[in-house]
Amino acid sequence: MENISSEYLDEKLETVRNIDFLQYRSKELPTWCPGCGYFGIVDALYRACRELNLKNEDIVTVSGIGCSGRTPVFINSYGFHTLHGRSIPVASGLKLAREDLTVFAVAGDGDALGIGGGHLPHVARKNINITFLLFDNSIYGLTKGQSSSTTPYEMKTNSHPAGNPDTPLNPVRLALSYGASFVARGYAGDPEGLKEIIKKATLHQGFSFVQILTPCVTFDKENRTWKNLKLKVTGLKLCVEGKNMETAMRIAEDEPHGVGIIYQDKDRPHYQEILRTINKAG
Amino acid sequence: MKDINIVIEICGSAGEGTISAGEILSRFMSGQGFEIMSFDSYPAEIRGFGKCVAHTRISSNPIYSPGKFVDVLISLNDKHSISQLGSLKESGVLIYDSQPARPHKEDESAVGWTKPGMVSYGIPLNMLAHKAAGNARGMNMVALGVIAALFHMEKDQFTDSIKARYGKKKQIVIDSNVNSFIEGYGWTKENIKKNDSYSFKGVNLPEQKEKLIINGNQLVARAALDSNLSFYAGYPITPATKIMEILSRELPKHGGTLLQTEDEISAIGAVVGAGFGGKRAMTATSGPGFALMTEFTGLSVMAEVPAVIINSQRGGPSTGIPTKTEQSDFNSAVSGGTGDCPRIVLAPTDTKSCYDAVVLALYLAEKYQTLVVVLMDFFLSNSIKNIDVPQKPLPEYLNANIAPGKDELKDYKRYKITKNGISPRAVPGTKGGIFFSTGLEHDEYGRPDYGEAGHLKMTRKRFKKFNAVLSEAPAPEISISGKNEFDIGVISWGSSAGAAHEAVMSAQKEGINASSFSSMMVSPFPQKALIEFSDKCKKILIPELNFSGQFAGFTSHILKRPVEKLNFITGRPMASEDIIQKMREM
Numbered sequence: 001m002e003n004i005s006s007e008y009l010d011e012k013l014e015t016v017r018n019i020d021f022l023q024y025r026s027k028e029l030p031t032w033c034p035g036c037g038y039f040g041i042v043d044a045l046y047r048a049c050r051e052l053n054l055k056n057e058d059i060v061t062v063s064g065i066g067c068s069g070r071t072p073v074f075i076n077s078y079g080f081h082t083l084h085g086r087s088i089p090v091a092s093g094l095k096l097a098r099e100d101l102t103v104f105a106v107a108g109d110g111d112a113l114g115i116g117g118g119h120l121p122h123v124a125r126k127n128i129n130i131t132f133l134l135f136d137n138s139i140y141g142l143t144k145g146q147s148s149s150t151t152p153y154e155m156k157t158n159s160h161p162a163g164n165p166d167t168p169l170n171p172v173r174l175a176l177s178y179g180a181s182f183v184a185r186g187y188a189g190d191p192e193g194l195k196e197i198i199k200k201a202t203l204h205q206g207f208s209f210v211q212i213l214t215p216c217v218t219f220d221k222e223n224r225t226w227k228n229l230k231l232k233v234t235g236l237k238l239c240v241e242g243k244n245m246e247t248a249m250r251i252a253e254d255e256p257h258g259v260g261i262i263y264q265d266k267d268r269p270h271y272q273e274i275l276r277t278i279n280k281a282g
Numbered sequence: 283m284k285d286i287n288i289v290i291e292i293c294g295s296a297g298e299g300t301i302s303a304g305e306i307l308s309r310f311m312s313g314q315g316f317e318i319m320s321f322d323s324y325p326a327e328i329r330g331f332g333k334c335v336a337h338t339r340i341s342s343n344p345i346y347s348p349g350k351f352v353d354v355l356i357s358l359n360d361k362h363s364i365s366q367l368g369s370l371k372e373s374g375v376l377i378y379d380s381q382p383a384r385p386h387k388e389d390e391s392a393v394g395w396t397k398p399g400m401v402s403y404g405i406p407l408n409m410l411a412h413k414a415a416g417n418a419r420g421m422n423m424v425a426l427g428v429i430a431a432l433f434h435m436e437k438d439q440f441t442d443s444i445k446a447r448y449g450k451k452k453q454i455v456i457d458s459n460v461n462s463f464i465e466g467y468g469w470t471k472e473n474i475k476k477n478d479s480y481s482f483k484g485v486n487l488p489e490q491k492e493k494l495i496i497n498g499n500q501l502v503a504r505a506a507l508d509s510n511l512s513f514y515a516g517y518p519i520t521p522a523t524k525i526m527e528i529l530s531r532e533l534p535k536h537g538g539t540l541l542q543t544e545d546e547i548s549a550i551g552a553v554v555g556a557g558f559g560g561k562r563a564m565t566a567t568s569g570p571g572f573a574l575m576t577e578f579t580g581l582s583v584m585a586e587v588p589a590v591i592i593n594s595q596r597g598g599p600s601t602g603i604p605t606k607t608e609q610s611d612f613n614s615a616v617s618g619g620t621g622d623c624p625r626i627v628l629a630p631t632d633t634k635s636c637y638d639a640v641v642l643a644l645y646l647a648e649k650y651q652t653l654v655v656v657l658m659d660f661f662l663s664n665s666i667k668n669i670d671v672p673q674k675p676l677p678e679y680l681n682a683n684i685a686p687g688k689d690e691l692k693d694y695k696r697y698k699i700t701k702n703g704i705s706p707r708a709v710p711g712t713k714g715g716i717f718f719s720t721g722l723e724h725d726e727y728g729r730p731d732y733g734e735a736g737h738l739k740m741t742r743k744r745f746k747k748f749n750a751v752l753s754e755a756p757a758p759e760i761s762i763s764g765k766n767e768f769d770i771g772v773i774s775w776g777s778s779a780g781a782a783h784e785a786v787m788s789a790q791k792e793g794i795n796a797s798s799f800s801s802m803m804v805s806p807f808p809q810k811a812l813i814e815f816s817d818k819c820k821k822i823l824i825p826e827l828n829f830s831g832q833f834a835g836f837t838s839h840i841l842k843r844p845v846e847k848l849n850f851i852t853g854r855p856m857a858s859e860d861i862i863q864k865m866r867e868m
């Protein structure tokens with residue numbers, strides 16, 4: 001543990017008193033383990049909502065099951081904690097029926113790429129206008145440390161004590177090839193940077209996919225730890241702006257810890273726009 | 283003046299126009315003022331020359347079942363028709379091609395398989411079709427001409443019906459169909475000496491009302507639109523697909539949205555999402571899809587989010603028999619899934635009640651904030667009836683959400699315990715109404731709560747709400763009331779109820795003292811009415827289309843008395859004839 005000076009603490013407390021994004025925090029005390037990366041993620045989410053000036057009652061946060069599934073409890077918005085893997089279908093139906101709302105769908109890596117992996121291609125290709133936040137800690141947190149779809153090959157987990165025999169998925173590459181119109185990567189350890197990404201994702205008209213690198217401090221002591229993340233996470237080295245699939249794919253392959261907006265297609269209409277045009281023409 | 287009640291079947295190969303001929307016949311007869319019910323069967327394969335049967339019952343009185351035995355069989359293809367002869371009545375009529383394109387081998391001609399007492403008419407169907415239009419395609423219309431001539435149907439009006447059917451096609455298509463009909467009609471009048479007693483002349487008909495010729499799937503879509511459905515999500519599956527196809531055309535015109543999803547989990551998930559948003563939403567499926575939806579049925583009940591699922595049952599389990607009718611999802615609909623999970627299940631008993639069930643389902647789901655399953659089957663989805671145009675839902679059925687008042691929003695408890703279990707529901711966008719919903723057990727605010735007392739309190743709340751639904755159950759249908767004692771009481775559900783009613787009515791004429799009971803709402807079940815009925819009956823008979831007697835098991839549990847079961851898994855709809863037979867034996 002680092003030594004923390006009392007001046008430093010006072011200064012921190014002062015900023016906390018002055019921030020106005022607290023209106024997006026619910027009264028519930030988070031139940032996550034101390035030090036969990038998820039605190040940074042909701043922090044970024046509060047700030048993004050503040051800067052976007054969203055009305056609390058016009059936000060709905062939809063989650064699946066997992067430690068990440070608890071997110072809506074801690075946000076002062078309408079919240080729906082659904083089923084393991086199913087935040088995408090519920091958020092999609094909600095957004096299509098209520099275009100006026102801002103809909104965040106959150107999911108863990110098990111949620112999004114394991115049990116609910118079948119939904120991702122379709123919400124992406126349909127370009128349904130929701131913001132999808134993947135809390136990627138590369139482990140099953142809530143069920144206490146089994147391998148997930150992003151756990152590295154050979155890493156020892158509670159379900160694979162001899163080492164994970166499965167090759168991990170590459171979430172950004174998947175999102176790109178499924179045709180997501182907005183793909184980004186953020187880092188739970190940098191709430192300010194993540195806030196910017198979530199803001200852009202929310203403003204994007206279409207399906208926005210944000211992979212968030214975050215540690216599970218309790219069940220992963222060797223791979224995606226704070227220490228490793230601090231060493232590895234950087235800004236994107238390859239320069240991208242907007243719609244450049246080739247570079248975006250290179251980032252997916254070569255920069256697994258590069259943080260920033262990886263791909264954005266602003267011209268593609270979102271699903272409701274498509275439906276309106278098609279139904280008018282038909 | 284006399285009554286008539288007759289079943290006509292046209293049997294041919296796929297692609298011979300068998301089904302269209304049946305359709306024209308039933309439309310025409312409905313227009314003439316008769317009651318009609320038709321139920322066709324065709325091969326599951328899209329291509330090929332499989333057997334098609336257009337089955338139509340025509341009557342001057344109300345029809346409750348399609349009729350098991352056939353009065354008139356028209357064979358467009360003897361190879362297929364031979365197996366249909368088994369259901370031709372002993373005094374029935376066979377119409378067959380006397381000069382088929384390829385001469386039949388000895389045992390391949392339908393007429394060779396008729397029994398003494400049957401009347402057969404050999405008509406050169408193929409030859410007449412060639413004469414009228416230069417090819418065999420018009421054989422189906424020639425056949426219609428033959429029956430029009432034989433059974434005294436109005437020729438000119440029949441011709442108009444054919445014209446109307448092909449109205450949008452090229453003139454040459456209309457002409458060849460009409461000419462084929464006239465050819466068949468003329469030849470029969472000239473060459474056939476009538477030898478049977480069937481005739482539509484001088485039949486006593488009830489007063490003409492505007493009629494809708496429609497099947498259950500079409501009515502489901504219509505009821506949903508009339509009930510202000512705003513969102514539909516679905517995944518294709520026989521026999522429910524048509525509902526999605528109709529709504530994909532119609533829903534956008536009504537300002538709604540249709541989503542074809544990647545699977546049924548996603549479909550019901552999206553419906554629950556839209557329901558959470560305060561919009562009316564539904565999906566339709568069959569057994570395999572219903573199985574996938576199970577996890578969300580629990581969430582809908584637990585998180586108290588309105589959702590409507592139409593399950594049109596087919597043969598099961600698993601992929602089962604996609605194109606055959608069965609009533610084997612009763613257990614799964616009423617009690618499938620995990621936990622103590624009370625849900626509303628409505629089982630329409632005939633074509634018309636498919637409309638009523640959907641109107642009621644969308645209303646109840648919204649008001650009671652829960653799951654409603656509408657349990658139809660292949661037969662109800664696809665059989666066609668002419669019915670009175672349904673009355674549109676009353677305004678109170680269209681807007682049923684109980685929203686929280688200003689006072690309640692001061693300290694809003696989304697899951698507040700109330701007298702009837704219904705907690706006022708805010709929808710997203712409501713200021714001061716912010717809440718959190720979860721499939722976890724929760725307290726009145728919606729916060730996760732695993733406490734023993736909390737779980738009991740909330741489970742009781744969900745059941746209280748469920749029981750309150752009973753006050754909205756449509757009155758059970760009882761064939762014969764006003765008597766205090768019956769030898770046999772027939773208790774049925776869903777599409778079997780029509781046959782049960784019909785059986786009881788016919789049994790009266792044989793001197794069997796019986797009545798029948800059915801309730802569209804099967805969960806919660808109007809137990810009091812059921813027990814009252816049962817108390818009047820010496821014996822109870824429960825006919826249904828499944829092997830194990832799922833509803834019989836459910837019912838005997840309520841009645842605490844033994845019941846007689848009658849079960850079929852033939853893939854055919856329940857037949858009143860089979861019920862009567864059983865009643866005679868009891």
Ligand SMILES: Cc1ncc(C[n+]2csc(CCOP(=O)(O)OP(=O)(O)O)c2C)c(N)n1
Binds near residue numbers: 107143148
């Ligand atoms: C259908 C179903 N299967 C299994 C579970 C148990 N379960 C709950 S969360 C979870 C995995 C969570 O991992 P992840 O999605 O990565 O979320 P995290 O806890 O890491 O945030 C599992 C297997 C469940 N709730 N539902």
Ligand code: SF4
Binds near residue numbers: 032217219
């Ligand atoms: S188990 Fe892991 S993911 Fe879950 S709260 Fe604890 S640190 Fe976070």
Ligand SMILES: [Mg+2]
Binds near residue numbers: 110137138148
């Ligand atoms: Mg995880």
